[in-house]
Amino acid sequence: MKRTIIFCIISAALISCGDEEIPQEIVDDVSTKVLDDQSIERAERAQKVFQTIPSPYETALLFEESGIGYNVDALNPVENVNKYTTSVQQALNLGVYGADLSYANIHDQSQESMFYMNCSKKMADALGVAGAFTAEAIERIEENMNNRDSMMTIVSDAFWTCDSYLKENKQDNLSALIIAGGWLEGLYIGTRSINDDNPNQDMMQRIAEQKYSLNNLIDLLDSYDDDAVKNIADQLTILKSSFDKIEEQESETTVSKDDVPIIGGGSTLNYTPETIKEISATIESIRNEIIK
Amino acid sequence: MRLLNRKILIVCLCIVANAFALSSYAQCKSFTKKRCLPSLAPFIHNGQLTSAIFNAGETADIEMTFNAGKEYRIIACSQETLGKVKFKVLDKTRKVLYSSEEDETNPSWDFKVENTQQLIIQISVPKEEQKNKLAQFTQNGCISLLVGFK
Numbered sequence: 001m002k003r004t005i006i007f008c009i010i011s012a013a014l015i016s017c018g019d020e021e022i023p024q025e026i027v028d029d030v031s032t033k034v035l036d037d038q039s040i041e042r043a044e045r046a047q048k049v050f051q052t053i054p055s056p057y058e059t060a061l062l063f064e065e066s067g068i069g070y071n072v073d074a075l076n077p078v079e080n081v082n083k084y085t086t087s088v089q090q091a092l093n094l095g096v097y098g099a100d101l102s103y104a105n106i107h108d109q110s111q112e113s114m115f116y117m118n119c120s121k122k123m124a125d126a127l128g129v130a131g132a133f134t135a136e137a138i139e140r141i142e143e144n145m146n147n148r149d150s151m152m153t154i155v156s157d158a159f160w161t162c163d164s165y166l167k168e169n170k171q172d173n174l175s176a177l178i179i180a181g182g183w184l185e186g187l188y189i190g191t192r193s194i195n196d197d198n199p200n201q202d203m204m205q206r207i208a209e210q211k212y213s214l215n216n217l218i219d220l221l222d223s224y225d226d227d228a229v230k231n232i233a234d235q236l237t238i239l240k241s242s243f244d245k246i247e248e249q250e251s252e253t254t255v256s257k258d259d260v261p262i263i264g265g266g267s268t269l270n271y272t273p274e275t276i277k278e279i280s281a282t283i284e285s286i287r288n289e290i291i292k
Numbered sequence: 293m294r295l296l297n298r299k300i301l302i303v304c305l306c307i308v309a310n311a312f313a314l315s316s317y318a319q320c321k322s323f324t325k326k327r328c329l330p331s332l333a334p335f336i337h338n339g340q341l342t343s344a345i346f347n348a349g350e351t352a353d354i355e356m357t358f359n360a361g362k363e364y365r366i367i368a369c370s371q372e373t374l375g376k377v378k379f380k381v382l383d384k385t386r387k388v389l390y391s392s393e394e395d396e397t398n399p400s401w402d403f404k405v406e407n408t409q410q411l412i413i414q415i416s417v418p419k420e421e422q423k424n425k426l427a428q429f430t431q432n433g434c435i436s437l438l439v440g441f442k
Contacts, residue, residue: 050353050354160329164321179340209408263403
């Protein structure tokens with residue numbers, strides 16, 4: 001019996017060393033197992049659709065290329081960071097501050113970037129994700145503050161660590177809220193730059209294109225049976241009714257033979273400035289509710 | 293005494309089963325971080341872990357928006373136990389735009405889009421070998437679908 005107990009303890013210890021690299025022979029061993037109910041359930045689950053959306057960094061870059069300027073008043077004030085005491089608020093505002101950090105960094109605002117990095121760290125720490133903004137990561141961020149590409153990689157890695165940690169610890173709902181907060185803040189910043197009297201055509205186009213990501217985001221949130229996630233999904237469904245006024249015109253897709261192939265055709269969007277204004281107003285209302 | 297031993301055995305088995313369940317997440321995270329993410333450079337990932345444990349013969353669709361003006365790299369990174377995993381890129385009518393090679397390990401594709409659009413990345417794991425079927429064993433392992441932009 002003693003041998004059985006020792007075997008069990010060693011097995012558990014071996015299998016539980018999650019964050020360390022697992023030797024291939026152990027991976028091979030544990031991944032060959034008898035078909036059981038759990039496997040069948042997993043097989044059914046795996047035949048589904050995963051949703052993923054572009055990062056706030058990518059959105060911020062697109063908006064910057066469309067001519068958006070830096071407007072600090074569009075960001076969530078740093079002092080708000082102490083107001084977020086529940087895990088739902090912390091997750092949503094980790095996404096919000098992550099988008100603000102991306103925006104400040106892309107516009108070469110070193111000091112603001114540090115402020116928003118600290119806010120992101122505070123939210124991640126409050127959620128118990130200690131490995132995301134480590135002393136080493138912060139040191140790397142400080143050293144690369146003026147190198148946009150390095151910063152993008154370091155910050156994306158930090159958010160990847162948050163996302164994977166929460167998923168690993170069965171807190172996918174919080175992970176989904178971070179993604180939602182980041183997407184909403186990125187779009188909010190974009191809509192703030194629209195001049196009602198003379199709207200920038202490129203910016204309106206980029207805002208309209210968020211229609212696709214919104215659909216993915218709603219699908220992602222709908223996959224959770226969680227009140228906080230459902231609440232955000234409900235608000236995004238209201239936003240979707242405005243985005244649904246944007247018409248899609250389809251053409252056949254093609255793939256070029258270039259060194260880097262280009263997928264041509266697909267969807268083009270038709271919209272009016274009024275629709276973009278309506279989207280801006282709805283986004284503002286949802287976002288202000290999140291950061292209050 | 294025999295009853296006590298049986299209870300201890302059951303508790304130990306529960307601990308092992310629980311540790312095994314947790315390990316599949318950790319296994320995927322660790323695998324992705326060490327074996328997959330470095331292959332994406334110089335493209336920047338979107339900060340989301342898109343990975344799961346798959347069984348032989350399974351497929352999955354990942355829907356994503358690709359923005360005009362950006363260049364993208366898709367990598368389907370998988371543990372060796374699953375064999376040669378393939379991926380296809382489909383438009384929203386499910387027309388195949390790209391299909392990875394049969395014998396490629398961790399296949400990848402770099403491309404751009406003319407108009408911002410929704411595409412579907414379909415991952416498929418090869419069916420298990422006959423010898424495993426006969427033994428009622430199934431292969432599983434982690435697949436990470438990485439999408440980076442620049």
